[in-house]
Amino acid sequence: MAGRRRGRGNNAQQHQRAGPRGSQREPAAFAKSTGCDSQTPHDKLTITQARRGTPANRPVRVYADGIFDLFHSGHARALMQAKNVFPNTYLIVGVCSDELTHKLKGYTVMTEDERYDALTHCRYVDEVVRDAPWTLTTDFLHRHKIDFVAHDDIPYTSAGSEDVYKHIKEAGMFVATERTEGISTSDLITRIVKDYDIYVRRNLQRGYTARELNVGYINEKKYRLQEQVDKMKETVRTVEEKSKHFVYRVEEKSHDLIHKWEEKSREFISNFLELFGPDGAWHVIQERSGRMLQALSPYSSPRGSPSSSPTRRRRSLSPDSSSASPSQSPSSLSPPPSPSSA
Numbered sequence: 001m002a003g004r005r006r007g008r009g010n011n012a013q014q015h016q017r018a019g020p021r022g023s024q025r026e027p028a029a030f031a032k033s034t035g036c037d038s039q040t041p042h043d044k045l046t047i048t049q050a051r052r053g054t055p056a057n058r059p060v061r062v063y064a065d066g067i068f069d070l071f072h073s074g075h076a077r078a079l080m081q082a083k084n085v086f087p088n089t090y091l092i093v094g095v096c097s098d099e100l101t102h103k104l105k106g107y108t109v110m111t112e113d114e115r116y117d118a119l120t121h122c123r124y125v126d127e128v129v130r131d132a133p134w135t136l137t138t139d140f141l142h143r144h145k146i147d148f149v150a151h152d153d154i155p156y157t158s159a160g161s162e163d164v165y166k167h168i169k170e171a172g173m174f175v176a177t178e179r180t181e182g183i184s185t186s187d188l189i190t191r192i193v194k195d196y197d198i199y200v201r202r203n204l205q206r207g208y209t210a211r212e213l214n215v216g217y218i219n220e221k222k223y224r225l226q227e228q229v230d231k232m233k234e235t236v237r238t239v240e241e242k243s244k245h246f247v248y249r250v251e252e253k254s255h256d257l258i259h260k261w262e263e264k265s266r267e268f269i270s271n272f273l274e275l276f277g278p279d280g281a282w283h284v285i286q287e288r289s290g291r292m293l294q295a296l297s298p299y300s301s302p303r304g305s306p307s308s309s310p311t312r313r314r315r316s317l318s319p320d321s322s323s324a325s326p327s328q329s330p331s332s333l334s335p336p337p338s339p340s341s342a
Contacts (some may be wrong), residue, residue: 005051027120031129036061042145047172050147053087060086062175063146065094065100065132069108070188071118071134074180082150083124091143093125094132104134104158105107125213135164141173148227201227 040057040088050060065084068075083091091106098112102110112130119128133140136149155163168174192199203225210220 003063005099027038028093028119029123029126029127030116030120030125031144036145038145039041042170045147047148047175050086056088057092059088061092061145061147061155062086062091062135063094063129063141063144063148063152064094064150064177065096065129065136066113067108067185068095068119069110069185070114071110071122072183072185072188074183075123076124077180078150078152079122082175085148085150085175087176090126092125092127092129092146093122095118095119096134097131100131100134109185134158135161136168146173148175150175152177154179197223197226221251293315 042058042061045054045060054060062082062085066075079091079093083089095112095115098108101108101112110118116128116130119125129144138200140146149165149168151165151174156165158164163169165174171196200219203213204210204215204220204223205227210217215223
């Protein structure tokens with residue numbers, strides 16, 4: 001059984017419709033085999049009266065049934081619709097037994113006890129009927145004081161009937177829910193069967209034995225070998241990813257170093273040209289140094305001889321220059337000859 005939500009509604013509205021088990025602190029109760037023993041008068045309601053609302057002590061008793069194998073979100077959404085179809089709803093859910101289900105529909109994955117227990121923990125369910133009938137009888141409806149039956153509107157062909165809910169619809173006791181597309185018990189089983197090998201290997205890896213999985217010796221070895229091959233592939237893939245990451249990091253670092261080198265090179269060339277270029281600081285310093293040296297050095301003679309310097313001439317004519325040149329002979333220092341010797 002599956003259903004589609006007609007609308008989410010707001011949280012406050014859903015809490016108001018939570019019914020007697022609004023606190024949801026405990027699982028839903030199991031129905032007694034004798035039916036409902038409430039002493040509250042149970043007059044028949046029309047859909048109009050039920051939609052208008054009923055007193056708090058007289059909730060509308062809505063019944064929904066199914067197999068609920070591999071209980072999933074499609075089941076939960078259908079039950080949510082059934083719970084919210086009226087403002088004050090008490091939702092009773094019937095679950096068919098293994099014997100009846102295997103006979104009329106097919107084998108189930110979960111046992112009946114597992115399916116019963118799953119329904120008691122659904123937040124929308126107030127009461128669970130175990131070993132529910134396949135076709136609803138008048139006695140069953142009266143015994144459980146059921147006002148309406150909720151199910152999707154698609155005719156349910158089974159047990160030699162074109163629609164097992166036909167008499168419920170004719171009695172005006174049927175309220176329709178919508179199915180949830182893309183999710184069903186059959187769909188889940190199909191997914192498992194389709195990927196059978198994957199799930200067998202998964203469970204072998206998790207510690208299940210080949211005997212528990214009904215797998216032969218050869219297939220077990222095949223699955224375990226395949227698992228080792230997949231691990232090796234994963235290891236190789238991991239190494240490849242790490243290698244690619246390492247190469248990428250090296251390339252990134254190389255590009256970064258080249259970029260920094262180019263920036264430093266441009267900065268060096270710019271500084272070099274600024275210092276040694278035609279208009280650079282070095283030429284300015286040289287020019288200034290030349291002027292200073294020229295200002296401090298002696299004037300040069302017109303003929304280029306050192307003796308032509310005024311300073312030298314003054315020194316040669318100075319009377320107190322008593323020192324003689326080493327190149328002069330002693331005779332050159334003797335007094336001039338007297339006239340008599342001439």
